[in-house]
Amino acid sequence: MSGRSGAVDKRRLILDAAITVFARQGFHHCxxxxxADQAGVAYGLVYHYFDSKEQMLNELFLERWQIMLDAIGEIDAKTDLTPRQKLREVAGFIIDSYRHEPDLMKVIIVEVTRAANSFGRLHLEKIREAYNRIAVIVEAARRDGTFKQDISSEFAAMCFYxxxxxxLSGWIFDLLPATEDEFERAKSLxxxxICGGLEVSPSSTPAVSG
Amino acid sequence: MSGRSGAVDKRRLILDAAITVFARQGFHHCxxxxxADQAGVAYGLVYHYFDSKEQMLNELFLERWQIMLDAIGEIDAKTDLTPRQKLREVAGFIIDSYRHEPDLMKVIIVEVTRAANSFGRLHLEKIREAYNRIAVIVEAARRDGTFKQDISSEFAAMCFYxxxxxxLSGWIFDLLPATEDEFERAKSLxxxxICGGLEVSPSSTPAVSG
DNA sequence: CTTGCGATTGACTCGCGAGTCAATCGAGTC
DNA sequence: GACTCGATTGACTCGCGAGTCAATCGCAAG
Incomplete structure (x- = not known):
């Protein structure tokens, strides 16, 4: 492998450079x-480690998406949480992912998740898996009577996600203010x-007066 | 112009062909x-009517998006509707747009709206305008006390949209069943x-028992 | 020192596809 | 019939950029 201790892991170096470049210029426009330039490495070395430009994107996506799938699975496994608390943790996880690695998340969302026509197509199954895991959480809530029956869990999962x-798109493209504070508030909001609804209702958190 | 009565409007013919091809193969992969082939027209004629491949996409987007902006504006102007009813009509309009012109909506969403990195960038302002118009509806609801104060109208608009x-993505990529029935139900659901929330609450439609 | 081998280099190939353009068509006009 | 001019044609150009490859480097083992 390329794992000589002491030597920089060039493969990783190139992947990280790809994140930066894909995020800045877009996959199609770079x-x-x-x-290679961003990584400070010769052109050919990229092809020593990767078969194609696409493979880099695939690898970036799969690596990160699997982490998210695992995270959602683990959150769902916490039996002491209510469905709403679980969804709160899922939202928190995704938003934190963006907070810590905005470029990577931008690439995943813009170039893969929301581009199901090109690369997304390859990964539709993986993407669907995420919706499914959220749906599982919702389904439990429907069964225990917390969530409405007439909204299917698949439908609800799509709305939530x-x-x-x-x-995230709003933050990525400056349509929404992207500050630490906003990120933190957004998790709960x-x-x-989605769970409590936009409308004021006696049973949910009372609206702040004034 | 190209509007000889009796003669087919080739310009329109090409635009329609572009919808079909962009939807089927994706803008970047066609x-x-x-x-030209799809339109049954010589290659060069495309450049007689359009400056570039991009211009076709721009035109398709702008034409349709403006219709949506106008529609939202008109819906908001109906003073006899509650905010929730207005949002219901907005959802209905967008979903009907997909029902009637799935290819066009697919192109707009996949190639423009969700691709803010490439073409979206050009149209970010137009896209933002849609969010704004929805936010206006929400803001009215917040002011009259129907909607929660602690969720800003911009935030709510983003969630709703x-x-x-x-x-739509779910329907486009077969992640959700896409039948007439589903479309119709989705409008209200x-x-x-989003307004009533996923959770059962005394103040909203009671859950079906059993 | 030398041999082996993976890491690294970057000039080069080569196909693709956007955009050009000179030629042709054909409907209307006198 | 001859002329005009926009519509239409499709072969051609030309730059770009993904992917190749033969050469070189440099460490480690004998």
Whole structure:
């Protein structure tokens, strides 16, 4: 392998450069040479470690997406949490992912998740898996009577995930203020919006007066 | 112009062909010649009517998006509707757009709206305008006390729009069943989910027992 | 020192596809 | 019939950028 201790892991170096370049220029509008330059590495070395430009994107996506799938699974396994608390943790996880690695998340969302026509197609099954895991959480809530029966768990999962992804998009493209504070507030607000609803209702958190 | 009565409007013919081809193959993975072939027209004629491949996409987007902006504006102007009813009509409009012109909506969502890195960037302002118009509806509801104060109207608008777009994505990529029935139900359900919330609450539609 | 071998280099190939353009068509006009 | 001019054609150009490859480097083992 390329794991000589002491030597920089060039493979990783190139992947990280790819994150930066893909995020800045977009996958379609950057050249492989841009990635090599960013990594401070010769053009050919990229092809020593990767078969193609696409493979880099695939690897970035799969690596990170699996982490998210595992995280959702673990959250769902916490039997002491209510469904709403679980969704709160899922939202928290995704938003934190963006907080800590905005470039990577931007690439995943913009180039893969929301581009199901090109690369997304390859990964539709993986993407669907995430929706399914969220749906599992919702389904439990429907069964225990917390959540409405007439909204299917698949439908609810899509709404929930869609809302979160739209928030990330908003931050990515400066349509929403992207500050630490906003991130933190958003975690709870998105759950309140989707679970509790936008409307004031006696049974949910009372609205702040004034 | 190209509006000789009796003669087919070739410009329109090419635009329609572009919708079909962009939807089927994706903007980046199709050739201009594919569009010409689909339109049954010589390659060069495409460049007689359009400056570039991009211009076709821009035109398709702007034309349709403006219709949606106008529609939202008109819905908001109906003073006899409650905010929730207005949102219901907005959801209905967008979903009907997909029902009637799935290819066009697919192109707009996949190639423009969700690709803010490439073409979206050009149109970010137009896209933002849609969020703003939805936010205006929400803001009115917040002011009259129907909607929660602690969720800003911009935030709520993003959640609402994000949920709808995710539903369309689900239909486009076969992650959700796409039948006439589902479309019809979705219109009300997405509003119920976002406004009323996923949770059962005394003040909203009671859950079906059994 | 030398041999072996993976890491590294970057000039080069080569196909693709956007955009050009000179030629042709054909409907209307006198 | 001859002329005009926009519509239409499709072969051609030309730059770009993904992927190749033969050469070189440099460490480690004998």
């Amino acid at each position: 050249r492989v040479s841009d990635v 869609g809302a979160i992804e739209q928030l 998105v759950v309140e919006a | 050739r201009v010649s594919d569009v 994000g949920a709808i777009e995710q539903l 997405v509003v119920e989910a």
